[in-house]
Amino acid sequence: MLYLGLIGLGIGLAIGMAAMGGGAGIGRAVSSALEGTARQPEAAGNLRTTLIIGAALIEALTINALVIGIILMGKLPSPEVALEMFKATTGN
Numbered sequence: 001m002l003y004l005g006l007i008g009l010g011i012g013l014a015i016g017m018a019a020m021g022g023g024a025g026i027g028r029a030v031s032s033a034l035e036g037t038a039r040q041p042e043a044a045g046n047l048r049t050t051l052i053i054g055a056a057l058i059e060a061l062t063i064n065a066l067v068i069g070i071i072l073m074g075k076l077p078s079p080e081v082a083l084e085m086f087k088a089t090t091g092n
Helices: 002-039 041-075 079-090
Strands: none
């Protein structure tokens, strides 16, 4: 029974940490791109292109974590089965 709780905990942690990491990564990338544009306005086009590619890769990692979370959710039993397992282990 413990592993069911750990799977549920892992789902939440994986998705939450990926979202926080992705948000922090995109925030830093945008900050650096804006700073670079402020220092060299003529390089704005190249910075924008690089920023968009980098943001897409960061978002791809976040989406991968979401997919892994969905796959792990498929490993959890239905509430009825989980209740029966709980009753069987506690003897009630």
